Amino acid sequence: MIKAVTGTRDILPNDIPKWNFLLSIVESVFSQFNYKEIRTPIFEETSLFARGIGEATDIVSKEMYTFIDRSGDSITLRPEMTAGVVRALIEHSLDKKQNLNKLFYAGPMFRQERPQAGRFRQFHQFGAEALGSNDPLLDAEMIIMAYDIFIRLGLKNLIVKINSLGVPESRENYKKVLRQYVEPHLNKLSSESRKRFDTNIMRIFDSKEEIDQRIMENAPLLIEFLDDESLQHFEKVKQTLLSTKIPFEVDTKLVRGLDYYTHTTFEIVSGSVGSQSALCGGGRYNLLVKELGGSETPGVGFAAGMERILLACENEKSFLLNNEKIDLFIVTIEKGLEKFTYQTAIDFRRKGLIVDLDYSSRSVKAQMREANRLNAKYVLFIGGEEFSKGEIVLKNMSKSEQKNYSKNDLDQIFASIKEK
């Protein structure tokens, strides 16, 4: 049996209503904030991600789906959306046409990681990017939109974490000092953290090892190294969140794994999913557009994982979708009337009803069971005595009442079905 490739999943008909429900809320919140949808290709030139996300990041160094196409070009399935959106902005000079572009998107992303609860190789994200302004209101706006979407989905158990990375210079200064602090303790650290010393020193703060935590207790914090402008920016973000009543905590250890962040970074985590608990993450990236060959354009954005959100909804039983109904099921009582039955179904469908019927000439009882299984509001019986008198029978399933109509008077039948 051929199965879906590791880390990919089929979204079966039963799940589609949940996805559509989620998307409808996403679209509604983003359009209330006047963000416009953008769709970019699922694959891009590999160098876009290498330059945009950063060669040294985990995503680029070990997670990308990269292949050489038939013309010899290196192509990569997008692991995230920001790089593609920025590329499109530059390519189409969107930044020249208006000074602020507020954009949103939703679609599949690809990363070759080991699958786990809430993590897949093909997964779906929605997100937003605001390009062209350094206003901290926009940083806050990203968090507000994400939070609003989660609240409208009925999610509880959320924690908003924010931090500021400042500008690259102060971050580099800080890392230097941190390295000096950690170095004398290096041989006491866990092996994991010793690795982090070289790769991503700030991650040592995240370690679950008690020894590491004790050593890091008195370590200098990034926030002490931020310049005044960065601090003011961060202050303004926090104030905006306070005044809009978004509960948050400052997490000075919150570092994100993409190179392009400056100033604000944030994450919203859920306690209702497994260990991959970040439902969304994002931040400001004032250097990215220029890095990708555009003019100096500040930006801020976030991305949210749809599988994780739906998992949280499921675990919290936050939304209950009423089971789907069809308007009409047509039961054929005797053989030989299939043509009339089928035509009747088509006629009602063209009037706008959801109609189904039996396709394998089964018994009336079997057809009724089918009608019941499909949650039909009405059943129309065609055939038998009534039909020979020119009549067909309409049954209201919930009331269990039925009534005869002339077989030519479809308008009247339609009217009684619609009446309800």
Next chain:
RNA sequence: GUGAGCAUAGCUCAGUUGGUUAGAGCAUCUGGUUGUGGCCCAGAAGGUCGUGGGUUCGAUCCCCAUUGCUCACCCCA
């Protein structure tokens, strides 16, 4: 990439301290008087017990390998 756990019907799971015809619930199908659902009742269909090897008179069960899945680490949505 690393580690642990799991693999029996479409689904959720029993089970055999190795013995002949492998079970349940749900779902599916048929029927319960000739043409009417949901509840109930009766019956049917459905399994090379993940795959390959080994031990044994005999393996679904024990051993080895392999594949897949799950969870966790790393990292991230």
